[in-house]
Amino acid sequence: MPECGYPNPVNPNMIGTAALFQVSSATNEPQQWRQLATTPCNDAVCRILVDLRIGWLTDLHLNFVPPRKRTAFYSQLRERDLDAILLGGDIGEADSVTQLLAEIERELQMPIYFVLGNHDFYRGSIAAVRDAVAAQAAASRWLRWLPASGVVPLTAATALAGHDSWADGRLGDFFRSEVLLNDYLLISELRGQEKRERYAQLNALGDQAAEFLERRACEALAGSNHVVVLTHVPPFRESCWHEGRISGGDYLPHFACRAVGDRLAAIMRDRPGKTMTVLCGHTHSSGTARILDNLIVYTGRAQYGEPELQRVFKLE
Numbered sequence: 001m002p003e004c005g006y007p008n009p010v011n012p013n014m015i016g017t018a019a020l021f022q023v024s025s026a027t028n029e030p031q032q033w034r035q036l037a038t039t040p041c042n043d044a045v046c047r048i049l050v051d052l053r054i055g056w057l058t059d060l061h062l063n064f065v066p067p068r069k070r071t072a073f074y075s076q077l078r079e080r081d082l083d084a085i086l087l088g089g090d091i092g093e094a095d096s097v098t099q100l101l102a103e104i105e106r107e108l109q110m111p112i113y114f115v116l117g118n119h120d121f122y123r124g125s126i127a128a129v130r131d132a133v134a135a136q137a138a139a140s141r142w143l144r145w146l147p148a149s150g151v152v153p154l155t156a157a158t159a160l161a162g163h164d165s166w167a168d169g170r171l172g173d174f175f176r177s178e179v180l181l182n183d184y185l186l187i188s189e190l191r192g193q194e195k196r197e198r199y200a201q202l203n204a205l206g207d208q209a210a211e212f213l214e215r216r217a218c219e220a221l222a223g224s225n226h227v228v229v230l231t232h233v234p235p236f237r238e239s240c241w242h243e244g245r246i247s248g249g250d251y252l253p254h255f256a257c258r259a260v261g262d263r264l265a266a267i268m269r270d271r272p273g274k275t276m277t278v279l280c281g282h283t284h285s286s287g288t289a290r291i292l293d294n295l296i297v298y299t300g301r302a303q304y305g306e307p308e309l310q311r312v313f314k315l316e
């Protein structure tokens, strides 16, 4: 049992009934998960569960999208009759992310639960951007930056938690990898470091995310049967998709966070009567990974200049 300091009431009669995508509450049939997991969200199917409609977005990179196209995108989102947005990071860059968040809020006028991605710190610093975004969200009617929020109860059965996270270097072969992300050139905390120093920094950023998400996930599952974890970085090797395949050893250190994955998997192994759905991005390639019977990860796809809605989830 992870040392999370929260009670863990497990009711075996509740197995699977809170699953986000489960069609029937009478069974815990994994096939139902896979069926929905490998097809685009189908309104005819999802409407069975309609109560709360949540749109998931990730890696919008709106700084690369012309204003007119952004306006059209917001219009498309409004037409989907959503109740809330989950926004998974890489919204813009350090000099644009707060303006873009203000634009999203103004255009959508609904709760926007979000995390930041590595691009959101480009040409700035992690600390300064996080401070600015925390202040902006604290003063906002609609914006909720999840690292500064408590657990968000979405429905009676489902709660939301989230953190930006960071690729922690621990998957793949960091020291043989010749991948040099712009992160290491354009983010002040990571610039000019030797490889060993960078590895320690990435480890620390990943550990920070892991500790935060462990606490929040335990708290969420103490009161709910299902937790949605919104994050930017894939937490497992199996969720680090690149063009239909799992990323190789060169890229895994920079695109996945083992620290977060280890903690989330441990939590769910100890809670077989609960379910967790992780929503992430960062690799720009979509895929679904079932890590455990009660833990599934969706990775969103993205193309610069072409913002899109990943899925609409319905919660009962």
Ligand SMILES: [Fe+2]
Residues within 6 Å of the ligand: 059, 061, 090, 117, 119, 282, 283, 284, 302
């Ligand atoms: Fe991205």
Ligand SMILES: [Fe+2]
Residues within 6 Å of the ligand: 090, 117, 118, 119, 232, 281, 282, 283
């Ligand atoms: Fe990213």
